Amino acid sequence: MTLKQDAKNGNITDVIRSAAAFEGVEPEMIRRGIADGTIVIPQNRLRSFPHIRAVGNGMRTKINANIGASPGFSDLDQELKKLETAVAHGTDAVMDLSLGPDQMRIRRKILAESPVMVGTVPIYQTGFEMASARRDIAEMRIDDFLKTIEQQAREGVDFMTIHSGITRSTFKTMSRQGRLLDVVSRGGSFMWAWLSENDQESPLFEYFDDILDILAAYDVTLSLGDGMRPGTTADASDRAQISELIVLGELAQQAGEKGVQVIIEGPGHVPLDQVPANMRLEKTLCNGAPFYILGPLVTDIASGYDHIAGAIGGAVAAQNGADFLCVVTPAEHLKLPSIEDVAQGVIAARIAAHAADLANGMAHAREKETAMAMARKQLDWETQTRSSIDPEKAARYRQESMIGDDNVCTMCGDFCAIRRINDLMS
Amino acid sequence: MTLKQDAKNGNITDVIRSAAAFEGVEPEMIRRGIADGTIVIPQNRLRSFPHIRAVGNGMRTKINANIGASPGFSDLDQELKKLETAVAHGTDAVMDLSLGPDQMRIRRKILAESPVMVGTVPIYQTGFEMASARRDIAEMRIDDFLKTIEQQAREGVDFMTIHSGITRSTFKTMSRQGRLLDVVSRGGSFMWAWLSENDQESPLFEYFDDILDILAAYDVTLSLGDGMRPGTTADASDRAQISELIVLGELAQQAGEKGVQVIIEGPGHVPLDQVPANMRLEKTLCNGAPFYILGPLVTDIASGYDHIAGAIGGAVAAQNGADFLCVVTPAEHLKLPSIEDVAQGVIAARIAAHAADLANGMAHAREKETAMAMARKQLDWETQTRSSIDPEKAARYRQESMIGDDNVCTMCGDFCAIRRINDLMS
Numbered sequence: 001m002t003l004k005q006d007a008k009n010g011n012i013t014d015v016i017r018s019a020a021a022f023e024g025v026e027p028e029m030i031r032r033g034i035a036d037g038t039i040v041i042p043q044n045r046l047r048s049f050p051h052i053r054a055v056g057n058g059m060r061t062k063i064n065a066n067i068g069a070s071p072g073f074s075d076l077d078q079e080l081k082k083l084e085t086a087v088a089h090g091t092d093a094v095m096d097l098s099l100g101p102d103q104m105r106i107r108r109k110i111l112a113e114s115p116v117m118v119g120t121v122p123i124y125q126t127g128f129e130m131a132s133a134r135r136d137i138a139e140m141r142i143d144d145f146l147k148t149i150e151q152q153a154r155e156g157v158d159f160m161t162i163h164s165g166i167t168r169s170t171f172k173t174m175s176r177q178g179r180l181l182d183v184v185s186r187g188g189s190f191m192w193a194w195l196s197e198n199d200q201e202s203p204l205f206e207y208f209d210d211i212l213d214i215l216a217a218y219d220v221t222l223s224l225g226d227g228m229r230p231g232t233t234a235d236a237s238d239r240a241q242i243s244e245l246i247v248l249g250e251l252a253q254q255a256g257e258k259g260v261q262v263i264i265e266g267p268g269h270v271p272l273d274q275v276p277a278n279m280r281l282e283k284t285l286c287n288g289a290p291f292y293i294l295g296p297l298v299t300d301i302a303s304g305y306d307h308i309a310g311a312i313g314g315a316v317a318a319q320n321g322a323d324f325l326c327v328v329t330p331a332e333h334l335k336l337p338s339i340e341d342v343a344q345g346v347i348a349a350r351i352a353a354h355a356a357d358l359a360n361g362m363a364h365a366r367e368k369e370t371a372m373a374m375a376r377k378q379l380d381w382e383t384q385t386r387s388s389i390d391p392e393k394a395a396r397y398r399q400e401s402m403i404g405d406d407n408v409c410t411m412c413g414d415f416c417a418i419r420r421i422n423d424l425m426s
Numbered sequence: 427m428t429l430k431q432d433a434k435n436g437n438i439t440d441v442i443r444s445a446a447a448f449e450g451v452e453p454e455m456i457r458r459g460i461a462d463g464t465i466v467i468p469q470n471r472l473r474s475f476p477h478i479r480a481v482g483n484g485m486r487t488k489i490n491a492n493i494g495a496s497p498g499f500s501d502l503d504q505e506l507k508k509l510e511t512a513v514a515h516g517t518d519a520v521m522d523l524s525l526g527p528d529q530m531r532i533r534r535k536i537l538a539e540s541p542v543m544v545g546t547v548p549i550y551q552t553g554f555e556m557a558s559a560r561r562d563i564a565e566m567r568i569d570d571f572l573k574t575i576e577q578q579a580r581e582g583v584d585f586m587t588i589h590s591g592i593t594r595s596t597f598k599t600m601s602r603q604g605r606l607l608d609v610v611s612r613g614g615s616f617m618w619a620w621l622s623e624n625d626q627e628s629p630l631f632e633y634f635d636d637i638l639d640i641l642a643a644y645d646v647t648l649s650l651g652d653g654m655r656p657g658t659t660a661d662a663s664d665r666a667q668i669s670e671l672i673v674l675g676e677l678a679q680q681a682g683e684k685g686v687q688v689i690i691e692g693p694g695h696v697p698l699d700q701v702p703a704n705m706r707l708e709k710t711l712c713n714g715a716p717f718y719i720l721g722p723l724v725t726d727i728a729s730g731y732d733h734i735a736g737a738i739g740g741a742v743a744a745q746n747g748a749d750f751l752c753v754v755t756p757a758e759h760l761k762l763p764s765i766e767d768v769a770q771g772v773i774a775a776r777i778a779a780h781a782a783d784l785a786n787g788m789a790h791a792r793e794k795e796t797a798m799a800m801a802r803k804q805l806d807w808e809t810q811t812r813s814s815i816d817p818e819k820a821a822r823y824r825q826e827s828m829i830g831d832d833n834v835c836t837m838c839g840d841f842c843a844i845r846r847i848n849d850l851m852s
Binding site: 070071072073099100124127128131180181182183184185186188189192193196231232233234235271272273274298299300301302303304305307308309311312315316319330331332333334335336347348351352354355356358359360365366368369370372373374376377384385387388389390393394397398400401403408409410411412413414415417418420421424425 | 497499525553557609610611614619658659661697698699700724725727729730731733735737745756758760762778785786791794795796798799800802803810811815820834835836837841847851
């Protein structure tokens with residue numbers, strides 16, 4: 001039985017209890033959410049890890065950090081350090097997006113070491129192996145793909161991105177659309193190439209039931225990929241994107257009936273005013289399935305600072321219903337992220353997630369705010385540092401700001417407003 | 427005649443033409459906005475500088491960077507470098523918030539060198555001079571203050587923050603409020619101390635007409651300070667804050683009648699869900715006067731990364747009516763910002779301003795997005811770099827990402843989605 005089947009049968013499992021304890025909610029609330037498809041707890045039945053997390057309706061906003069090597073740059077130690085850094089800064093999940101000769105070795109090591117759920121995009125492996133065998137992606141048959149997901153499921157991958165929503169029909173809608181920047185999803189570009197060269201339905205759609213059978217066998221959560229996501233704000237919320245989302249909603253329903261937990265992936269480059277509508281539509285079109293936003297960039301021009309553009313969009317997205325935010329690093333659009341880029345991205349995403357949870361009235365977020373405000377009032381720098389999103393940076397800045405024994409900082413010195421008011425009121 | 431009186435008389439001045447040319451709008455639109463108080467163009471009649479900017483309804487969102495020394499740390503060269511850095515990264519204004527023995531020397535030098543409008547908070551000078559003469563701020567009389575603003579106006583300051591909204595009445599509302607973090611405005615804390623020690627009306631309110639006479643004489647724009655702004659998200663939008671805003675609306679009307687241009691200052695720490703209501707209220711309570719947001723932090727816990735918390739709030743604020751965003755640097759709450767902190771803050775604020783302008787359908791923002799998207803499609807790295815918010819950082823990251831002659835990057839290498847689609851479509 002999968003977790004979802006258990007939940008439908010009314011069983012509250014240890015995994016549900018563990019996720020509920022973290023959230024501070026009743027396990028029954030999470031069980032109901034898993035049963036009706038509005039909450040998922042990704043965990044492969046062959047893997048165990050300490051940070052079990054629920055993603056979805058009423059849960060704290062979760063974040064995922066992408067790590068992994070590329071054909072141009074590969075270093076196992078560096079990827080493991082990225083994992084460690086992302087976890088240390090509070091990520092709830094990592095996706096290993098490795099593509100290239102080392103991908104299997106890196107994935108296995110990450111699965112062995114990660115204390116958080118691990119996701120992958122299996123078509124990267126299929127595509128790379130075919131390219132290595134000098135076979136074009138257009139020659140891919142369903143067995144090539146099923147073999148990959150079976151292998152990765154057996155290794156313990158907790159959730160997988162699969163682009164079954166790029167069908168002949170969405171392919172045609174996209175062709176008629178006339179986009180500025182066509183397809184920017186790496187997985188989407190594989191399927192686009194396949195559909196361009198074969199006059200048939202996508203095998204990832206046609207054999208979706210076979211895919212589900214494997215996922216159900218290992219209890220892998222399905223993350224339905226948005227291969228048609230906009231790659232520029234000019235293409236956002238267009239017919240290609242929304243057509244694919246409708247297909248994803250239908251596929252989610254099909255998966256749910258087979259006991260497979262489902263997340264829906266979403267954009268991408270979206271102007272700020274369109275973010276709430278995108279969140280609303282996903283919930284209505286996909287029966288409230290958890291929405292996983294792959295970097296909600298509210299502008300195209302923030303190269304080098306896409307973690308900030310992503311934090312703006314991420315906060316507004318999560319405020320309006322997004323459940324899971326993908327970290328965007330400062331390296332996005334420019335290069336594979338460094339360890340420091342991953343740290344900066346995770347911190348920015350956590351600020352966005354927390355700001356949304358606060359806006360949505362969640363008690364854990366309000367408590368953190370109050371702790372910081374009280375520490376500021378008391379000029380208690382130690383608690384301020386500990387209450388900060390990145391205590392190490394806060395401590396370093398504070399260290400540079402010590403002046404005398406006055407407990408103030410170099411911003412105002414003796415003219416500290418807080419100290420003045422405390423004196424007046426004491 | 428002040429610019430506002432000119433505008434009311436139907437005169438389109440060179441200053442209006444210059445601001446209109448930058449915006450790409452008809453000068454008449456700006457003239458009308460200045461006449462009805464929804465737009466300002468801050469410029470002291472004794473100062474001239476190249477970057478004349480209109481702030482307000484229908485204009486591009488503008489940003490201001492705070493610079494200036496403090497009693498604990500003062501270095502003229504460093505402040506001039508901050509000015510240069512802020513301008514190089516695209517700030518539309520600077521405020522010299524210097525407080526301490528060097529404040530006059532620093533202000534004069536900044537006024538001499540700045541190519542953008544310069545603002546100050548004159549009560550810092552009054553307060554510091556009184557403290558130096560061992561007089562308590564509670565002993566301040568209106569002439570002490572008028573002398574300061576006359577001096578600064580004569581030196582050429584373009585806009586001044588004045589906290590006339592902290593009246594006996596708002597003081598009482600605040601006392602009854604019971605806040606977590608009381609007053610965090612430095613200027614506000616001076617006036618709070620004054621009102622605590624004197625059983626009289628605030629001189630900045632009582633003699634508001636005398637203040638206006640000086641501002642009108644030099645055509646200094648009045649930025650009405652929000653001394654009661656919340657210092658934690660827990661205190662946001664409370665009775666103290668909104669009472670003061672009502673007073674600011676009345677004062678703005680009084681100033682407008684005297685021909686003085688007015689900006690209203692606003693919070694501060696505000697949870698994301700309260701940001702739109704704050705913007706809406708300012709417009710209704712203050713007859714549409716331009717709203718200047720002093721760092722819209724959507725969480726208290728981002729110490730070290732307040733530029734990101736400020737970018738989230740700033741983007742949503744500007745999307746909902748804020749006209750002028752104050753830069754928040756990573757040093758906020760911890761120390762006086764370094765030159766690099768100022769750069770990071772300005773860049774984050776510009777991303778927020780641009781994201782809001784794009785969301786609000788402004789043509790200049792849309793054009794920048796399209797230029798970047800086209801450059802990405804063409805894998806034209808030089809144009810991508812040039813189109814980035816910080817070309818230097820984009821170029822550096824790109825340099826670290828060169829692999830072979832293939833024109834791709836280390837993120838995907840040969841599996842670049844854009845190149846694949848371009849090949850398929852060519």
